[in-house]
Amino acid sequence: MVRFVGKQCLLSIPTILLLTFFVFAIVYLIPGDPAEALLGNTASPEAIAAYRQKMRLDEPLLVQYGVWLGRVVHGDLGVSVRTSEPVIDAIVARLPVTLQLSAVALAFALVGGVPLGVLAATRRNSAWDGVAQLVGLAGLAMPGFFLALLLILVVSLKYGLLPVSGYVSFTENPVESFKSLLLPAVTLGFAVLGAITRMTRTAMLEVLGDNFITAARAKGLRERTVLVRHALKNALIPVVTLTGLQLGSLLGGTIIIEKIFGLPGIGRLMIDNVYAHDFPVIQGVLLFLALIRLATNLATDVLYALLDPQVRFQ
Amino acid sequence: MIENGDTNPRQSGGREPRIARRRFLGALAFGAGSLGLSGKVPALVGSDAQAAAPEQGSRPLRLSLAPPRQGTPTPGGSLTVGLGEQPSTHNPYGGMSNRTTISQFLESLVGLDITTLEPIPLLATAWDVPDEKTYVFTLRKGVLFHDGTPFNADAVKAAFDYMLDPEVASPRASDFDRVDSVEVNDEHTVTFHLKEPFGVFLSTLARQGYFVSPTALKTWSAADLETKPPGTGPFKVADWIKDDKIVLERFEDYWDSERPYLDSITYRILPDGNVKTIAFKAGELDFVDNLPATEVAAIQANPTYTFASAPSTGYRSIYLNTTAPPFDNADARQALAHLVDRAQLIALGTLGFGTPAQGPLAPPQWAFDPDFSPYSPSLENAKAALAAAGTPDGFTFTLKVSNSPEEVRMMEIIQAQLAPSGITMSLETGEYNAIRSTVIDGDYQAFFAGWLGGPDPDRNMFDSFHSEGWFNWVRYKNDEVDALLSQARAIRDTEERTKLYRQAQERVAADAPMVFLRFPYWAVDGQAYTGRVRGYIPDPMQDMLFKDVWVEPQ
Secondary structure: OHHHHHHHHHHHHHHHHHHHHHHHHHHHHOOOOHHHHHHOOOOOHHHHHHHHHHOOOOOOHHHHHHHHHHHHHOOOOOEOOOOOOEHHHHHHHHHHHHHHHHHHHHHHHHHHHHHHHHHHHHOOOOHHHHHHHHHHHHHHHOOHHHHHHHHHHHHHHHOOOOOOOOOOOOOOOHHHHHHHHHHHHHHHHHHHHHHHHHHHHHHHHHHHOOHHHHHHHHOOOOHHHHHHHHHHHHHHHHHHHHHHHHHHHHHHHHHHHHHHHOOOOHHHHHHHHHHHOOHHHHHHHHHHHHHHHHHHHHHHHHHHHHHOHHHHOO | OEEOOOOOOOOOOOOOOOOOHHHHHHHHHHHHOOOOOOOEEEOOOOHHHHHHOOOOOEEEOOOOOOOOOOOOOOOOOEEEEEEOOOOOOOOOOOOOOOOOOHHHHOOOOEEEOOOOOOEEEOOEEEEEEEEOOEEEEEEOOOOEOOOOOEOOHHHHHHHHHHHHOOOOOOOOHHHHOOEEEEEEEEOOEEEEEEOOOOOOHHHHHHHHOOOOOHHHHHHOOHHHHHHOOOOOOOEEEEEEEOOOEEEEEEOOOOOOOOOOOOOEEEEEEOOOHHHHHHHHHOOOOOEEOOOOHHHHHHHHHOOOEEEEOOEOOOEEEEEEOOOOOOOOOHHHHHHHHHHOOHHHHHHHHOOOOOEEOOOOOOOOOOOOOOOOOOOOOOHHHHHHHHHHOOOOOOOEEEEEEEOOHHHHHHHHHHHHHHHHHOOEEEEEEEOHHHHHHHHHOOOOOEEEEEEOOOOOHHHHHHHHHOOOOOOOOOOOOOHHHHHHHHHHHHOOOHHHHHHHHHHHHHHHHHHOOEEEEEEOEOOOOOEEEEOOEEOOOOOOOOOOOOOOOEEOOO
16 A cells, blocks of 8 residues: 555656646746736836846746746745735635635535435435436536525525625634635535536446345345445445545636635635736646645545555556 | 726725815716716616617716715724725835725825815925926924834935835836935925926826835835835725735824724725625625626615716727728728717717717816817718728728627627728737737737826826827827927926817827727726715725715614
8 A cells, every 4th residue: 555655656746847847837828928917007118127127037938947946846936926925825824715615615515415326326216316416417517606696696695694705714713614615615516516416326326236236135234234335335436536536626616716705715816816917826826736636636546545455456 | 007998997096185065066067067978878777778779768877976975974983895806015116006995094295186186285285396397395294104103304205215216126116207316305394306397296296106104114024015014094004814805994193183084994805796796785895896887777776875986087999000001091090080989889888887088188187178079970071081091992900809798899889880981890809918918019900998097187198199108009109299298298387288288189189099989987987885984985086085984873
């Protein structure tokens, strides 16, 4: 197992290197001149030229990359051009929001999705199955921003149950914090919920048709034991993979959700700075998100190996 | 100051002291009457309905102006404001994008009268101009910065020395490149020596010359200066949680002992316009900026809310590249100016907000000429101009426009207006900054954008139409206009300058390097607030000043 994890880690090193280059270079693909965008509409051409020089924007791309990578290796992601705030600080300050949001969203998706999928598979063609299919379809089809507005209109404006927007930190007031995250998390998690429901249902149906299930039942095991110990454990393998992959889309989804609900998270940091062309921040956040993605993929592989011993020995 | 057409919010700041109500209402009457605004605009019911029956839906535009439900100000209380866009920085010497918060805690030597846009005392109580290159300011006494440092002549000098220091590389330095030196006469008197006469100096001071405590400039970290620079304003920055909220607190030692009335202001950053409006309706906010145009009607219909707006100093226009075909020909440019139906554009394209623009001088500016109207929609005149240009059957060109739906819709209306003459306009949409870069490089035929302007007419003309202007993206060169504009910025007499600017405007309109379309009301960028907010007055510079605002106790 240790060897397996070690090998996976080593394999990701070239990926990380390649990643840093793309993360660095992609900023130069954003149309528009960073100096012009950053200084705004009132800056004179001289001011822009001076600025470009100050930020070393005149140097060749590879030289700039080298300088940047050298600093990144030492844990220095640079300083925001607009606010002088160190990028790493900006990320750390916003990380708890995004993590909480993603965690609640994922919990919602798993707690709702897996039982619903199991229910749908065991009571095939029942009303539960219909609900599961509907949720699966709606989750895939309904854009987050639309669902967000619907939820806000109904839950917050019409019934006044939850605040429309804003963020309360967990340490400040756990209850209010949960309330402030509930709508965004449900919105964010809904697509994942749909995917997980569908996947659980399909996987369960497949497993329930297998011979060992018939054998388990023939052994006289209780149906509950058959379902949970035998069927679900096997059916969960593709669900785990899917969940790992969905983590990435969760983090991507926060860009829209955080903007709509006015949450100060990583997604907001990213998108606002893309518009503002604050390139050190864009690069820093991109790199950070890419590394998280890499880490979740790695974790998925490991978890997969734990659940399915065959993977370890391949 | 180029603005991203109709979507980009605000601009330069300045501070307006309180004004007499009568005078203010007079200005409003000016805004609605002498502009040739009929007092009727289509109801705000969505563009389709209007296109079908613009007349039926007509009703007077309530330019709000909150019947200033004045009364006796009650000190205390707090205000929660929904902001669509977070300021990029609070450092007045950095690249500013949004002055809404800055203008609450930083002040300049002079302010601007909200109706005449002329300089009035603020941190300077009086000034004297012994010769055109020398300004002597008498400073207000007993003024403190938020960090306790006294505001005096040394502080003035320190701020300007800092701003003009090449090491600091402030983007604001170019606004004051005519300042030769700042001299401290005594503790409360300071003299500015200019390199050349500059009639726009006071207005530039008002908009760009903010003061931050010299102690902070010397000892504070860059990050702290970006978030909470100590100024002399009525409020000070208590906290700024990025992307979440900005909290301002009353400055207890403010030089005006009576004001401000509010104890604190909390700005909530809510970039989604729909959510911001819902939060306002749900009672989470007392005040919202940049109300989506589609929400204005509903807000106006609700008596518990007040919708506020004012004519702005900017204009919207189509930039024509005068150095590339087909618009290197003045006749071709004029043909466009003859074809555009501005009233229709406003009725259909911007839900009735704005007034037709015929030139760069905007309604709130003192040089504005309400009778100036060289172009009215005329196919005949356009045909004649096209014949003179040697293209009697029209021509084809491409217009670049940012990919906001509102702007594209406006340009589609113009597309239709040009079509009868045989002129085909195709649209190229893209991200605003990307388009702007190509426009600056001269790689375009036509481009739609907004200019935010400023209190002084120079701001609306020199940068864009002087051959050496920084924003002369139309690459316009007319020696006569150059001479008029240079002369106008070198003198201070308002009457004299008005004449010069009007002359220059005539030349510019005749040469048509831009097709002027619309003076925006500040309406799509309008604001709304609840009944408990009192004493608020919208200003043409689109700051939201809360110095005079109080809230009714709940």
